[in-house]
Amino acid sequence: xxxxxxxxxxxxxxxxxxxxxxxxxxxxxxxxxxxxxxxxxxxxxxxxxxxxxxxxxxxxxxxxxxxxxxxxxxxxxxxxxxxxxxxxxxxxxxxxxxxxxxxxxxxxxxxxxxxxxxxxxxxxxxxxxxxxxxxxxxxxxxxxxxx
Amino acid sequence: xxxxxxxxxxxxxxxxxxxxxxxxxxxxxxxxxxxxxxxxxxxxxxxxxxxxxxxxxxxxxxxxxxxxxxxxxxxxxxxxxxxxxxxxxxxxxxxxxxxxxxxxxxxxxxxxxxxxxxxxxxxxxxxxxxxxxxxxxxxxxxxxxxx
DNA sequence: TTAAAACAGGACTTTTTTATCCGAAATTAC
DNA sequence: GTAATTTCGGATAAAAAAGTCCTGTTTTAA
Numbered sequence: 001x002x003x004x005x006x007x008x009x010x011x012x013x014x015x016x017x018x019x020x021x022x023x024x025x026x027x028x029x030x031x032x033x034x035x036x037x038x039x040x041x042x043x044x045x046x047x048x049x050x051x052x053x054x055x056x057x058x059x060x061x062x063x064x065x066x067x068x069x070x071x072x073x074x075x076x077x078x079x080x081x082x083x084x085x086x087x088x089x090x091x092x093x094x095x096x097x098x099x100x101x102x103x104x105x106x107x108x109x110x111x112x113x114x115x116x117x118x119x120x121x122x123x124x125x126x127x128x129x130x131x132x133x134x135x136x137x138x139x140x141x142x143x144x145x146x147x
Numbered sequence: 148x149x150x151x152x153x154x155x156x157x158x159x160x161x162x163x164x165x166x167x168x169x170x171x172x173x174x175x176x177x178x179x180x181x182x183x184x185x186x187x188x189x190x191x192x193x194x195x196x197x198x199x200x201x202x203x204x205x206x207x208x209x210x211x212x213x214x215x216x217x218x219x220x221x222x223x224x225x226x227x228x229x230x231x232x233x234x235x236x237x238x239x240x241x242x243x244x245x246x247x248x249x250x251x252x253x254x255x256x257x258x259x260x261x262x263x264x265x266x267x268x269x270x271x272x273x274x275x276x277x278x279x280x281x282x283x284x285x286x287x288x289x290x291x292x293x294x
Numbered sequence: 295t296t297a298a299a300a301c302a303g304g305a306c307t308t309t310t311t312t313a314t315c316c317g318a319a320a321t322t323a324c
Numbered sequence: 325g326t327a328a329t330t331t332c333g334g335a336t337a338a339a340a341a342a343g344t345c346c347t348g349t350t351t352t353a354a
Contacts, residue, residue: 001153001233003240010244017255042344062351065300086148093150097157108164108279112270123259132255189314208331209321
């Protein structure tokens with residue numbers, strides 16, 4: 001088992017973090033990203049294709065092609081990525097898989113888990129790729145609080 | 148994907164919660180537990196076998212046989228169960244699967260995730276099956292704080 | 295115009311997880 | 325003692341996740 005996200009999602013986050021850092025070098029090829037992450041090129045290709053369809057990255061075919069972020073790194077939250085790859089189950093489902101667990105009829109663990117889950121959700125929502133670009137950690141968008 | 152634990156582990160927790168509540172009825176058969184949880188008997192059997200080997204439950208063969216907790220519900224923490232079924236990876240591994248992530252050379256998310264992970268770990272450590280037995284929520288062991 | 299580079303997408307394979315089956319051994323009620 | 329019940333444990337099957345392969349299309353540099 002992974003910690004919280006599927007391997008696809010972990011790789012997606014790793015790739016996007018890399019792409020944010022090197023976004024000025026033009027499109028990055030799947031090959032280059034795969035080499036950097038030390039994972040199979042074919043696998044990250046598929047993941048990047050999926051991120052392309054959901055408008056998180058933009059792909060460009062042809063000789064100097066590759067992938068680049070579809071918008072500013074400050075505008076792509078970790079939640080955007082997780083939602084696209086794994087969906088929102090992590091933030092909604094019962095911790096012990098109890099079929100009918102909800103705030104009204106909670107499982108025994110529900111009330112302990114809920115606040116942690118909320119913190120986790122907020123962390124993913126408020127954190128953007130832009131928060132991790134070296135030399136730019138305090139770089140906020142005008143009028144916004146990024147962390 | 149499940150939230151945080153494997154399905155095996157989710158079922159183990161559900162089963163043990165049930166066993167804690169009905170511990171006065173003598174050994175509960177895998178059949179009965181499976182029916183109550185609405186999952187396959189064969190699957191929960193395997194899980195209970197595993198919990199038997201790690202001394203979380205005790206099994207008894209034969210006509211009136213079944214499974215019962217190996218010690219007081221107040222003495223079985225959720226961490227005991229998770230550790231036995233899934234291991235401690237959830238509480239140690241990098242959130243985005245970065246191979247060399249550690250406090251010294253952390254991945255970008257490390258410092259955000261670490262405190263949440265610690266909270267999660269403490270929750271699992273301090274929470275015991277005994278905390279969930281109906282009509283007994285304030286029932287602490289003498290001299291101990293269960294929650 | 296052409297060849298090389300790169301993504302697109304479908305099919306396929308492997309691995310892991312989840313689930314099932316079955317015969318053997320143990321226990322107990324009678 | 326015997327039959328019924330139940331766990332034990334190995335083998336197997338099914339489903340999901342992870343990873344690979346191949347062919348086609350697009351783009352551009354030369």
